[in-house]
Amino acid sequence: MENQSPRPEQRQTWSVRGMLSGTLYPFWALFNAVSEIIGLISVALGASRLLFNRKRFQIFCALFFRQLYNTGIKALYPNGAVAILIGALLMARLFQYLPVQVVENQFGYLFMVIVFRELGPLISGVILIARSATAVTSEIGYLRLRREFQVLNGLGISPVFLFLFPVFVSFPVSLLLMFIYFDIVVFLSAYFMIWLADPNAQFVLMLISILDQITMNEIAVNLLKALMGGVLIGVISIYFGAKVESSFGEVSAAISNSTTTQLLVFFVINVLLSLLAYTQ
């Protein structure tokens, strides 16, 4: 009987090893992913040396503006629509709890704390991820599937310069544009709601009350959110696209994994930066 089954100590060793590897594997996978993403960032930075060539600089400009148009400019419609709704909802809620005069007096501060610091960056980032990052992941995935990077290498053309670098530069710029646009549209929408409640509300006074609240610190934090968020969203979208090897199913898996990771990373960046910058 004893010979028919593994010895108890051996069984225990196997199960402990299995548990250990099962527990440690996610950390190991995370470590690998982070290292590879850092590697991609350094490769993208390395590709910037190609800009010293005039012709390649022109090619980069064309690619950059095309990406910026697709990512930053075309996103203004959904971004604007969401901003209108947020502005209206915000005011509707505030009017429910506070008198109109108090809302008007505190408008600059409330706008700064709720919209400029938190909602603007968060919602713009989510729109960037939903609209553009998914498109980049699927594009890179299909290019990998069709071995087109190999073709580019054969032509002596760096796929990093052609695909990674424009995304790496244009995503932060797009995100910053989206922050600014979002804030402007929320302000207009919120002012419209205030004007409905109090037709005597002065547009210029409301605007000044916001501008008074904007400090260099606020601008620096938003720039940092755009820079870090944009770079990481772009690089992560390419990282998962480049993981595609041989089947179409891998492309949809890449998009799903990429979107989840980007949302998580972007929320963590926003929360950390806000906590660091605004906690007294």
Added chain:
Amino acid sequence: MLNVQQLTISFPDRTLFEQASFQAADGELVAIVSQVLDGGTSLMQALAGMLSGLEGQIILNGVDVLTMGPGERAQSIGYAYEEHGLISLYNVFQNIALPLEFHTNLDVRETETRIVSLLDELGVNHALLTAQPHELNDVQTRMVNLVRAQVMNPSHVLIDELEGGMPDDMIDSVMLALKERKAKTGQTIIMTTSDDHILREADRVLKIHDRQLLEQIE
């Protein structure tokens, strides 16, 4: 002059070539008889410097292909793919112009002139220039790949299985155009093929046998 010495191409599951050697003189048209899965495409990719982990040497005009920079390689070697090979995000014109944009200082007009004259030389319809890669059939894709392989005026052109799906009279006219171009520019052309028309036009024929490249004597 292309000088391949002791070339070994191996993958984890098999070895395709083991210490194979051959030379191709300037202005020569060398055909390599290739059958399915005998390593013809891998050999061409190795010659183009697109494979890593090789053993041996591929010396082109005194320079090892594997140590060439991307620009130098693109100037020296043109590669025509057997299938696919086009970037799906760009139309045919942009695909052909890609190496020129990256490796030369030609302006748009000069690029257009060079591409149009190549299309005329090789008998390719100008209407294809605005087509997207997915709109092309296999033969059109091969012809566009061939035009792009020639667009940098390289000293060596590698053509992988030109003939697939191509009618005989078209193969003859393309071969004639390639030979005229070769005579004009002194270009070396290396082709993998199993087509008799191409083999007849070659200056020299090699065959793949037992992981070696052997001279085929008629």
